Amino acid sequence: KNQVEQSPQSLIILEGKNCTLQCNYTVSPFSNLRWYKQDTGRGPVSLTIMTFSENTKSNGRYTATLDADTKQSSLHITASQLSDSASYICVVSAWGKIIFGKGTRLHILP
Amino acid sequence: IAGITQAPTSQILAAGRRMTLRCTQDMRHNAMYWYRQDLGLGLRLIHYSNTAGTTGKGEVPDGYSVSRANTDDFPLTLASAVPSQTSVYFCASSEGTGGTYEQYFGPGTRLTVT
Numbered sequence: 627k628n629q630v631e632q633s634p635q636s637l638i639i640l641e642g643k644n645c646t647l648q649c650n651y652t653v654s655p656f657s658n659l660r661w662y663k664q665d666t667g668r669g670p671v672s673l674t675i676m677t678f679s680e681n682t683k684s685n686g687r688y689t690a691t692l693d694a695d696t697k698q699s700s701l702h703i704t705a706s707q708l709s710d711s712a713s714y715i716c717v718v719s720a721w722g723k724i725i726f727g728k729g730t731r732l733h734i735l736p
Numbered sequence: 737i738a739g740i741t742q743a744p745t746s747q748i749l750a751a752g753r754r755m756t757l758r759c760t761q762d763m764r765h766n767a768m769y770w771y772r773q774d775l776g777l778g779l780r781l782i783h784y785s786n787t788a789g790t791t792g793k794g795e796v797p798d799g800y801s802v803s804r805a806n807t808d809d810f811p812l813t814l815a816s817a818v819p820s821q822t823s824v825y826f827c828a829s830s831e832g833t834g835g836t837y838e839q840y841f842g843p844g845t846r847l848t849v850t
Contacts, residue, residue, distance in 0.1 A: 658835050669740075669826050669841025670779075715778070719835020728778035 629653070630718050630727035638733045643706055647730045649699040649716030657719040661690050661701050664713040664729070673701070673714075706734050738762050740842035742827050748848045749817050757812040757845050759827030767830045768810040769839065770794075770802060772823040779826065785810055786833045817849045 630651045639645050649659070658677045662670035674683040674690040676699070683690050687704045703710055711734045716727040743758045761768065770782040771794075781794030785804040799821060801813045810829075814821055825845045830837040 660835065660838070667844070669828070669843055670839075671841070672838045675838070717835070722834040724781075724835050724839075726779045728776065 630716055630725050632714075632716050632727040632730050634730060635728075636731040636733070638735060639706055641706055641708055641734050641736050645703050645706060645732065647701045647703075647714050647716075647732070649701070649718075649727055651697050651699070651716075651718045651725070651727075653697075653718040653720045653723075653725055655720055656694060656697070657721065659690075659692055659699050660717045660719070661688070661699075662715040662717060664715060666712070670715055703732075708734050708736060710734050740827055740829055740840055742825075742842040742845050744845060745843070746846040746848075748850060749814075751818055751849055752816050755814045755817055755847070757814075757825055757827075757847070759810045759812070759842060760808050761810075761827075761829040761840075762808065763829060763831075763840065764807060765829035765831050765840070766807070767833045767837070768804065769828040769830075770800070770810070770812045771826045771828065772796065772821075773826060773844075774823050782812065782825075817847075819849045821847065822849045823847060 633648045660675045661673045664670040676692045689702045692699045713729040713731050715729040740761045766787045769784045771779045773779050780796050783802040785791045788807045827842040828839040830839045
């Protein structure tokens, strides 16, 4: 069964600290992996997309990595800011089917 | 440019009533989607439309119907609302189908069925 598992479910860090969110998937055949950011009360917004041949992609302070062999991805946030408080959703695509993870809720404390 | 708009923003609805959630996009995207988001369950696809005039069922279609009369509009109808349909509903659109195309999400409609 195609699945996308994210960890941790929630995370609390202090402003200025770094953090890493994890995404493991069993989707096959793999097409691409996308990370979305969802602010409270808003719809998700795409941060990065990676295909099979890409193992890292950056968007400002956000860096996503992909290991297609182990079927793992991570989203690293550098020098966190209060505005990074949000849910982060990992989405994997395969043969036109799009599978959403349940998300990681990140809280940044001042 | 508005992107995707949804209406209403929120609604409290009595069980058994009929309700239509509206979704409009101005990006001329071919594909549109309806999701519901529940705490602990993430986003789940209700219905989708690959192009105007066609629709398809997603993961949780029961109790919902959609239509796609034109490119811009994709309304979601609850024929007879039940409390389990209490959720936040997101409409999304993409230029094409499949994960290669980014989905652009609306602001959501918070629906409470009492």
